[in-house]
Amino acid sequence: MTAPLASVDLPAPVLTASGCAAAGRELDPFLDLTELGAVVTKSIMLEPRSGRATPRMAETPSGMLNSIGLQGPGVASFLAHDLPWLRERGARAVVSVAGGSVDEYAALAERVGGEEGVTALEVNISCPNVESRGQVFACDPAAAASVLSAVRRRTPARVPVLAKLSPDVTDIVEVARACVDAGADGLSMINTLLGMVIDTDTLRPALAGVTGGLSGPAVRPVAVRCVWQVRAALPDVPILGMGGVRTGLDALQLVLAGADAVSVGTATFNDPSAPLRVQRELRQALAERGFARFTDAVGAAHHQLPRRRAEGVPA
Ligand SMILES: Cc1cc2nc3c(=O)[nH]c(=O)nc-3n(C[C@H](O)[C@H](O)[C@H](O)COP(=O)(O)O)c2cc1C
Numbered sequence: 001m002t003a004p005l006a007s008v009d010l011p012a013p014v015l016t017a018s019g020c021a022a023a024g025r026e027l028d029p030f031l032d033l034t035e036l037g038a039v040v041t042k043s044i045m046l047e048p049r050s051g052r053a054t055p056r057m058a059e060t061p062s063g064m065l066n067s068i069g070l071q072g073p074g075v076a077s078f079l080a081h082d083l084p085w086l087r088e089r090g091a092r093a094v095v096s097v098a099g100g101s102v103d104e105y106a107a108l109a110e111r112v113g114g115e116e117g118v119t120a121l122e123v124n125i126s127c128p129n130v131e132s133r134g135q136v137f138a139c140d141p142a143a144a145a146s147v148l149s150a151v152r153r154r155t156p157a158r159v160p161v162l163a164k165l166s167p168d169v170t171d172i173v174e175v176a177r178a179c180v181d182a183g184a185d186g187l188s189m190i191n192t193l194l195g196m197v198i199d200t201d202t203l204r205p206a207l208a209g210v211t212g213g214l215s216g217p218a219v220r221p222v223a224v225r226c227v228w229q230v231r232a233a234l235p236d237v238p239i240l241g242m243g244g245v246r247t248g249l250d251a252l253q254l255v256l257a258g259a260d261a262v263s264v265g266t267a268t269f270n271d272p273s274a275p276l277r278v279q280r281e282l283r284q285a286l287a288e289r290g291f292a293r294f295t296d297a298v299g300a301a302h303h304q305l306p307r308r309r310a311e312g313v314p315a
Pocket residue numbers: 017018019020042043066068070096124164190191192214215216217219242243244245263264265266267
């Protein structure tokens with residue numbers, strides 16, 4: 001099941017999602033990381049960060065809210081410990097980078113992009129833009145473009161740069177197009193949706209940070225819609241799809257909508273073997289539906305249906 005994604009040929013189409021398995025070490029006892037398409041690391045920033053105050057997780061009926069706030073050891077520690085570990089294991093690393101300014105993204109790209117074992121960079125533009133007083137880069141096409149253009153310029157040409165988009169925008173196609181025009185080689189979508197839970201006993205917001213990012217099965221239809229819209233508008237742009245994937249059939253929905261590969265995030269908390277299980281289930285689902293190759297299924301829901309089925313007439 002090889003999966004071409006931008007200029008790299010991933011040997012498998014399922015990846016981890018950023019932030020849900022750190023740099024892969026926690027998953028190692030449960031699955032063979034080399035069997036995955038790649039490990040997408042937790043977004044790294046230049047300096048170590050402790051993240052936002054607790055409580056910073058809340059359950060919802062079909063998903064979870066998190067306001068971790070990009071906790072992490074910073075890029076120096078990542079390069080000293082995490083990347084070498086992934087390399088030794090033989091796992092491919094898609095490194096997620098995040099910053100509060102265009103310069104921070106650029107500096108990260110310069111530090112990380114050329115390192116051995118970096119399969120691609122995923123640029124998390126869904127965090128607040130300090131330069132614009134808290135606005136999120138991914139919510140503004142011009143701000144998103146300036147980050148992607150700075151990262152693309154400082155990353156070796158052989159390393160694809162993926163822009164990670166937020167669904168919390170009026171027109172995701174507009175942001176996607178701005179990123180691609182600025183040099184992004186592909187798009188990752190979706191990041192979490194901004195949500196909020198109020199504790200009806202304490203009468204206060206459940207998260208110390210008040211709002212958080214919603215992920216899990218609840219967001220899957222939003223992810224399928226975003227992938228569909230962007231695939232329809234930009235059919236040649238590679239897409240890494242994610243959002244609420246728990247089973248092979250969930251992944252298949254994203255693939256049929258136009259995802260060239262799929263990341264599994266929240267499902268991993270409940271089942272650490274989920275990324276590999278999803279990959280096995282996806283392979284079976286494709287075979288059952290007569291797809292000879294994984295790539296034949298990518299975007300297949302956009303193709304013209306045979307006339308009788310399109311009209312809703314039973315065959
Ligand atoms: C606890 C948690 C932490 C996350 N941290 C990051 C992060 O550091 N960078 C990022 O780009 N996305 C982060 N995400 C978003 C996921 O990568 C993914 O885009 C989103 O959760 C949707 O996929 P899912 O429903 O399979 O989790 C995080 C999600 C969760 C649940």
